[in-house]
Amino acid sequence: MRWCGLLKAQNLLPWGKFDICGPLADGHRNRCFKVVQADRFFVAKTTRRSNAALKWLGPVQEFAQRAGFRIPALIKSRYGNLSENGWTLEPFLQGRAARQSEIRQFMPMLCQFHQFGKNHIQRPTFASAKELLFQTVSGDIDLDNMPEEIVKKCRDAWERLPNVTACTVHADFGSANILVMDGQAPALIDWDECRVDTPVFDLDADKGAIISSARLAWEIACCWHVEPRRAKKLAVKL
Secondary structure (H helix, E strand, C coil): CCCCCCCCHHHHHHHCCCEEEEECCCCCCCCEEEEEECCEEEEEEECCCCHHHHHCHHHHHHHHHHHCCECCCCCCCCCCCCCECCEEEEECCCCEECCHHHHHHHHHHHHHHHHHCCCCCCCCCCCCCCHHHCCCEECCEEHHHCCHHHHHHHHHHHHCCCCCCCEEECCCCCHHHEEECCCCCCEECCCCCCEEECHHHHCCHHHCHHHHHHHHHHHHHHHHHHCHHHHHHHHCCC
């Protein structure tokens, strides 16, 4: 079966021949499809990241595996690349989305992941919140092309963050991205925003006003160019 939406079978030819099962619940900025090859399921996902930024995820996801998480490691194409024509391919991991009440039990694993990632090099084309006090680009963020008053509010929020040792952060650690399954370790998916930053970006926003404001500012800056309507709605809360 060929899906008639955004993904076509020829998009995945660098990895081989696949049948497209249909779309999965998308993130805010990427499209995801479940695909199958020889009775094995995979996830095809759009990406704006460079191959260097995707390659950086390899050792970082190994940190997460050492901490106890299942990881959907990206699969190289036949040409040795992790992305082809704006698409990536990764294994489909089984499990249901974790309940909010279950997240606390995974915090020791998350802290171990942070510990393994202390002093790790920054992801190519990314910067931490503290670095964005002086730099202007990180992932989807481009502060040079945002209104000055919004940039000032974002930087004010990031400047208030505590000065702690930076480490690798998943940066979207929440119930939607943690999959649980009886008898298996929890799976941690959607590594698109992963970078080196202060560990508070993996904590619940309700841990305090400073964390909440910093995370809101990051989401606004990330969305400003790719989801401008959403970013402007969020900006009134900053």
